[in-house]
Amino acid sequence: MSTAPARMPADQVVHDAGYDDRPPEPSRRMEVAVAVVAVVFMATALVLAQRVELRREAVPGQVDARFLPEMLALVGLALAGWRLVIAVVASPDGREDQERVQPGGYLRVALTVLASVVFIALWDQRTVTALGYRTELFPIITLLLLVVLVWLYGGRGVRALVIFPVLMTAGIYLLFDLLLRIPL
């Protein structure tokens, strides 16, 4: 049940610049949370599987549409329960195979996901009509997305915020829309 001791290479230290390259510490709280989420997920799946509508009864020996989801959810529930017990009573898993989250990391990811969601929502509109002209949204929002992302990741200046997004947008549009004929 024990976790192998963390083996930290000699060059992994907290650097003067504030960069910490030690792996994250094992966390019992996280392991318990993972197990609880798994239990809830599998229990929900079991309930939903039992509610799958059957138009007709399966003949004896025949497997109906509920069989596999129910069986999987039951097995999953048992595994998740077992995992929960282990998470509570045993030492938490080592995390030497992961990198530590750096300052600003969560914000960077959250803003990236948010920008992508907005991009997808706008792209779903396909076109806008303004001043009597119908305009395709994809090139415009792709350009904007690239500008936002480059800025978010630290790019500054004309090359990063203008030339790169324009060239990338043109390249993507050429490749997918004109060459591969995918309706963007």
Add this chain to the structure above:
Amino acid sequence: MNAVTEGLAALLTMEVLLSMLLGLMLGLLVGALPGITATMAVALAAGFTLTLDPIPGLAVLLTIYVAANFGDRVPAILVNTPGTPASIATTLDGYPMAKQGKAGLALTASALVSALSIFVSMIVFAAAAIPIATLARDYFRSPELFALVVFGLSVMIGISSRSVLKGMLAGVFGLLLGTIGVYSATGEQRFTFGNINLTQDGLSFIAVIIGLFGVAELLDQMLTHHEHKIKPISSLGRWWPNKAEYRRSAKPFGIATGVGVVVGLIPAAGGDIAGLVGWDRARRASKHPEEYGKGSIEGVVAADSASSATLGGSLTTTMALGIPGDSVMAVMIGSMLIWGLRPGPTLFTEQPDLVVSITGIMIAATVLSLAVSLVRLRGMVRLLDTPNQYLWPIILIFCIVGTYATTNNIFTVGTMLVFGVIGVVFKRVGVPAGPVVLGLLLGPIAEENLSRTLVLAQARPVFDVWSPVALFLLALSLFSLLWPLIRRAFARGRGRGVGEPVVAEAVDDGLGDPEAAARRSRTSTPVAPPTDTGDSTPESPANLIPDREQER
């Protein structure tokens, strides 16, 4: 002769040549950029190869697969950071060689033995694929196919996670995802919630894999990014080995290639495991084992021969049995299904010319990759400096548009993004993505064959339905899941002596997905060089790699 001529003739078109050049460029690029795995690249390319015919499409994907295998050695040797998980073992001797001013020699030796071992593995593929497929077609009925799927899934679970329980949960999650949509036997809907996109085809496999392997990896890099970098070694030294070095390389090449071919045939076991096991086997057989881990050319040759030799075996398992040999092959199966090709026992028996075409593509891709590697290695070194402010947006936008291209449906893009977020959460909490993908891919096949088997079982005795082959595969599945427990008991019995190699078990990254190897396959965190760590000795590559939890 017909199959041979037809298979080769299919390759002699300008479209295939251009496809291979595109694959070559992409493969070398992604291989040389730490953090972008071959799986991620193939998943991305799958988005725009779906519009191609099968052979040009396969040419792009297989060439990426081969070329990434060459490109990933560059950062492994120059910055001590594997370009993909398959080059983890390369760092053990490659980086110490670079520090000794022999980077050019290490790069050349690596490229040469990679090419040779791929050739050897392709001989195995060309010779074994059709017999294995024929055997499977003639003797594998529903019970055997069900058992084979269970076996593939259990091997994946057994090797892809520190915790077998987490791996099993991931597998069950993937199998549950596979039940979303319409139940093919009766046409009833499951978990669709009235959503027409789910009603039609269930979850898009390509969207899920691009999310789990592409976007998740990208988001994880964003979480852990920092400015600290090790500068690439700039002094490359001489390039070509001398006669003595060629002679020294023969033995480790032979041993490690043999290891790689065998490991490649095991479902879900990829180049990362083979590289470490091959390195260890060659060290044990060497006259100078003490030099391993300190910059030995034998070590570089062994690591790269073994990891490259898995390619043919992986292809054989994937194409002949329909069970992915590694993560790249899992993605490949998804693409092939969309092209109307169903990997499995009937594919090669019905289309033997495809074996020839695939072999031809792999060999041509290897020759091209070798040539470009030897000529353009200096240029590839510069790729290591590509700023993330350009790299990340490019990857993200290609993930988005590439996913859209598979269905022309924005819902698919949303699915991809959701699975990207799920994937990064999984990474942070130690749940492997490999079993999820395999569960999603193999779930419908398992259900179909289980259903048929249960119907058969109503009318016939148990041992008439479950043949010895099926029972053997199910027993192997159980064994692979219990193996961590057995190993722990065995290790306790031995007291786990100091320096005892636990190479294969130390690699957490079963499907080639950078679950565990990610830490060493990003720009930011290089592998600790053996010479830098007080307790690292050539006796134990596992000293460099966190020991796997003995499960639970």
